[in-house]
Amino acid sequence: MQTAETTQTPGSAGAGKIGAEAALDAHGVGKSHLQLQNVSKAFGDEWDRQHVISDMSLDIRPGKMTVVVGPSGCGKSTLVNLIAGYEQPDSGVILLDGNPVKGPGKDRMVVFQETALIPWQTTYQNVVFGPKLRGDLKGKALEDEAKRLLVKVGLGEFMHKYPLQLSGGMQRRAELARALINDPRVMIMDEPFRGLDAMSRGLMQEFFLRLFEENRRTNLFVTSEIDEAIFLADRLVILSNRPASVRKVIEIDLPRPRHYTMLNSPEAFAYKRDAMELLHEEAMKSFRTSSSSSTGGKQGFTSASGH
Amino acid sequence: MASVAQIDGSTPVVRRRSKLAKFMENPTIWRGLLAIVIFLAVWEVGARFDEWFGKEWTLPFIGLIPPPTAVFNAWLKIIPQAGYWDSWLQSFQRVLTGFGAAMLLGIPFGLALAVNKYFRDVFFPPFEVLRPIPPLAWVPASLIFWPTNEMSIAFVTFLGAFFTIVINVLGGARTIDVRYLRAAQSMGASQWDLFSKIILPGTLPSIFTGAAVGMGITWEVVLAAEMISGGGTQGSGGLGFFIWNSYMGGSLEQVVVGMISIGIAGFLSSSAIRWLGDRLMPWRRLF
Ligand SMILES: Nc1ncnc2c1ncn2[C@@H]1O[C@H](COP(=O)(O)OP(=O)(O)OP(=O)(O)O)[C@@H](O)[C@H]1O
Numbered sequence: 079m080q081t082a083e084t085t086q087t088p089g090s091a092g093a094g095k096i097g098a099e100a101a102l103d104a105h106g107v108g109k110s111h112l113q114l115q116n117v118s119k120a121f122g123d124e125w126d127r128q129h130v131i132s133d134m135s136l137d138i139r140p141g142k143m144t145v146v147v148g149p150s151g152c153g154k155s156t157l158v159n160l161i162a163g164y165e166q167p168d169s170g171v172i173l174l175d176g177n178p179v180k181g182p183g184k185d186r187m188v189v190f191q192e193t194a195l196i197p198w199q200t201t202y203q204n205v206v207f208g209p210k211l212r213g214d215l216k217g218k219a220l221e222d223e224a225k226r227l228l229v230k231v232g233l234g235e236f237m238h239k240y241p242l243q244l245s246g247g248m249q250r251r252a253e254l255a256r257a258l259i260n261d262p263r264v265m266i267m268d269e270p271f272r273g274l275d276a277m278s279r280g281l282m283q284e285f286f287l288r289l290f291e292e293n294r295r296t297n298l299f300v301t302s303e304i305d306e307a308i309f310l311a312d313r314l315v316i317l318s319n320r321p322a323s324v325r326k327v328i329e330i331d332l333p334r335p336r337h338y339t340m341l342n343s344p345e346a347f348a349y350k351r352d353a354m355e356l357l358h359e360e361a362m363k364s365f366r367t368s369s370s371s372s373t374g375g376k377q378g379f380t381s382a383s384g385h
Numbered sequence: 386m387a388s389v390a391q392i393d394g395s396t397p398v399v400r401r402r403s404k405l406a407k408f409m410e411n412p413t414i415w416r417g418l419l420a421i422v423i424f425l426a427v428w429e430v431g432a433r434f435d436e437w438f439g440k441e442w443t444l445p446f447i448g449l450i451p452p453p454t455a456v457f458n459a460w461l462k463i464i465p466q467a468g469y470w471d472s473w474l475q476s477f478q479r480v481l482t483g484f485g486a487a488m489l490l491g492i493p494f495g496l497a498l499a500v501n502k503y504f505r506d507v508f509f510p511p512f513e514v515l516r517p518i519p520p521l522a523w524v525p526a527s528l529i530f531w532p533t534n535e536m537s538i539a540f541v542t543f544l545g546a547f548f549t550i551v552i553n554v555l556g557g558a559r560t561i562d563v564r565y566l567r568a569a570q571s572m573g574a575s576q577w578d579l580f581s582k583i584i585l586p587g588t589l590p591s592i593f594t595g596a597a598v599g600m601g602i603t604w605e606v607v608l609a610a611e612m613i614s615g616g617g618t619q620g621s622g623g624l625g626f627f628i629w630n631s632y633m634g635g636s637l638e639q640v641v642v643g644m645i646s647i648g649i650a651g652f653l654s655s656s657a658i659r660w661l662g663d664r665l666m667p668w669r670r671l672f
């Protein structure tokens with residue numbers, strides 16, 4: 079009850095109505111504008127405070143694929159949790175079409191780092207879970223829509239299997255269907271293809287890209303793979319080392335629809351070189367900061383042996 | 386209609402036969418049966434050694450217990466007796482009462498500990514102090530506490546399963562993947578939805594683990610309690626008393642019959658739990 083209220087209070091629905099309409103295209107697909115303004119987040123008690131995100135401002139533009147890359151452990155999942163409303167920022171605001179994000183809601187669907195399909199529900203039950211809870215899509219209409227999406231992601235024959243009976247790639251596709259049926263205004267993907275073997279990963283990227291290019295729903299995609307990032311992105315956001323902030327935004331001007339061979343083009347290669355340079359710099363920083371505190375003794379040893 | 390019914394009726398019979406044949410072809414089954422046969426044979430020979438080779442050939446331990454054939458004969462004699470089945474019934478009733486009460490109170494209590502911080506703050510510390518006390522240590526206290534023998538047995542039995550079930554439910558509910566809860570929240574789940582659709586089914590496997598372990602403890606406690614309280618003048622019946630009584634009467638065969646009966650009763654109980662678990666958690670049957 080409480081969560082339903084925070085996401086769809088009558089007041090906010092009314093206030094956001096103009097914004098909501100403006101944020102949909104002719105086919106009713108979500109093209110919302112998501113903005114982070116000076117967002118900071120830290121964990122832990124005062125004496126042991128870990129600043130994970132610091133003064134981050136980021137524009138996730140309507141109808142664009144915004145891909146966020148950053149060194150491992152820099153705070154990417156924390157960023158996702160803030161946008162999804164699972165965690166609250168310590169300072170700064172997150173705006174969805176101008177309205178502050180207060181908690182989780184169906185307008186921002188998350189596809190998680192490892193599969194988060196509910197194991198005791200079949201693929202079909204997982205997909206209809208959200209609409210059934212809310213009652214906004216019912217009976218035959220819901221069944222048809224769920225089946226349409228399942229067929230679309232290639233799981234028509236597997237809809238009555240349990241998640242653990244599916245392969246890794248199938249689980250990822252089932253999760254896409256589960257998110258899409260809620261018709262979110264922004265899709266948030268947190269390293270969705272991590273853990274897949276190279277072959278299925280490549281296939282999933284292409285599949286996902288086709289899905290995106292079909293209707294260009296506003297999308298935030300988090301990854302630590304630079305090739306994946308360039309292949310998918312309209313805008314590539316490179317995060318700094320922890321505490322994370324935006325290091326640089328690169329507009330990726332490769333034509334759409336994209337094909338994986340484009341990754342071999344000189345343009346893609348130039349993007350990759352620029353991005354790698356920045357990422358390497360940031361990764362080295364993390365290496366330095368984490369080792370500086372522990373190498374004190376070692377330095378002492380080398381200098382002592384030098385004499 | 387009639388012919389259809391016949392055709393329908395005959396196919397399952399054929400199927401069942403081939404199923405049985407397949408079952409018997411399974412090497413796991415064969416190995417299991419072979420192991421049991423060898424075990425019985427060794428027992429028989431070992432127990433009869435002194436009969437065949439003279440008193441000085443009485444083997445330690447195994448030579449002192451009755452051979453399986455003698456046990457089997459004793460069993461055949463007991464099976465028609467109503468008293469024997471009464472023992473079964475009484476023990477089963479006690480186990481089911483204690484176990485049922487433990488499930489009925491333990492599952493909600495464990496869930497409440499898991500989902501409510503205030504409840505946990507208040508009730509978890511005393512729970513943790515009482516938990517390590519072995520159920521049998523409660524026997525004297527509960528004999529004083531409860532008006533009848535039967536109620537003390539029920540109480541001690543209940544305690545045996547209760548703590549195990551609660552600790553399993555609590556552990557299971559607390560380790561549910563937070564991403565399931567978050568995904569459900571994003572899709573608009575209410576607090577009640579989260580509880581009934583995520584936390585409860587997510588805790589089911591632990592509930593069944595707790596039930597299986599708790600069932601074992603319940604049998605242990607019931608039998609011990611029956612032996613303790615049945616040693617007096619008016620016996621309280623049950624398989625525990627059956628064993629004790631046979632021992633007092635000097636019938637070693639009957640003691641072994643009682644022991645095997647308990648083994649079978651325990652096996653039936655845990656099979657029932659496993660069967661129910663498979664039914665309620667089809668997602669865990671993967672192959
Ligand atoms: N709830 C929390 N409480 C305490 N610390 C946390 C919490 N969530 C995240 N952190 C810390 O924040 C840092 C960033 O974590 P996060 O998961 O956001 O990184 P990430 O970039 O997603 O890493 P990965 O590449 O491994 O997915 C980590 O050091 C982690 O320990």
Ligand SMILES: [Mg+2]
Nearest residue numbers: 154155191268
């Ligand atoms: Mg992460």
